[in-house]
Amino acid sequence: MMLQVEKLVVNYGVINAVKGVSFNINQGEIVSLIGANGAGKTTILKTISGLLKPKSGKIVYENQEIQRQKAPKVVAEGISQVPEGRHIFPGLSVMENLQMGAFLIKDRQKVKQSFDEVFERFPILKQRKNQDAATLSGGEQQMLAMGRALMARPKLILLDEPSMGLAPIFINEIFDIIKEINNHGTTVLLIEQNAKKALSISDRGYVLSTGNVQLTGSGEELLANEEVQKAYLGG
Template sequence: MAMLKVSDLSVNYGVIQAVKGVNFEINEGEIVTLIGANGAGKSTIVKTISGLLKPKEGQIIYQGKDIVHQKAPQIVLDGISQVPEGRHIFSGLTVMENLQMGAFLQKNSSEAAKSYQEVFDRFPILAKRKNQDAATLSGGEQQMLAIGRALMAKPKLLLLDEPSMGLSPLFIQQIFTIIKELNEKGTTILLIEQNAKQALSIANRGYVLATGQVQLTGSGHELLANPEVQKVYFGG
């Protein structure tokens, strides 16, 4: 049974249908990527899984339970965390305070302390800057903080929405290395990316979205080799 199964998902923004009958699934331990141009519906899907948007139609089955009507905090408690597009770190709060926001549902203080240490071990730069205003971090450091904040909730499924957006090539490589390492340590990942080549190179499977619908699906390697994908996304 899939960890997450999205069936016939349709989502509207007012009268505009942003997602039109989308189907996909993620098995435990996988990296699955959704790729597509701006406006394809990728971020809308992530927000709907997270409980921030409600669909017009369809099901989102997570670990055997439909979560369409669950509130966002319960979805986090159930094991789904989101790293939003644009990072959305809290400016005016320190790095440590941003991480505390990610841990607000943790009731066990010793477990929370362990989570802080795990984040600092993974991102040593955050440990050095833990008392610094998060707004003063570089773009790459802010993305590390956004990922660290999501990890504080101990997710089983991590939703990453455009993690490479606006980053330098060096930081992009670091972020994709971090994604692979998180997956190798047991976190299942849904990766939303415009950087299709990078995303497909680390994904077990991918779905290509256009105008709110799935147009193509296959393994990461299959989609990398697909002439249509190469033409649209790689200029080949």
């Protein structure tokens, strides 16, 4: 087991956003969290990555509790996040954006290796490496955000709504890239409004509702579940 979240409670001021959520991720899996807006999905990812502190509960990563660690330490331990909305750095080139992802890596040879791997996976970024990141298309910006996270050479990558706002042609490409990243050994925790796409590539999934886990099962089981179909798949 790579990551175990136990009875996680997270508040935004007086709002109880996450109400005792528990789930786990095994090494090498793709696991999806699905649910309506306001279910607590993004809050969970931000808490895992050290951007928010929980009121209570545990986050155990590779047998070490990390719920009180700061974000740079979490990245150093091997967890990177691709945030909702991409949040690339406008005014910086594609190359400079990618360099930001490698800020904790001191070994220049490893940084070069990360660049080579990212450019191999995203050839368009190599073509655009000197271009202002703000001038990229939405799909290209999403690839840049994913590439930036991969520069840190994570063992676990957290993806928050990677297909949001993308044209259909890019959506299929992004999900193919997620599968490829996973096939090369990176474990994936995925949040995605396109529940059908997410579950179709997931080993397992958890359905969240108002801060609680309501259902869990394999990707195939959740795709076939009538309740999930009605609520999230348009069935």
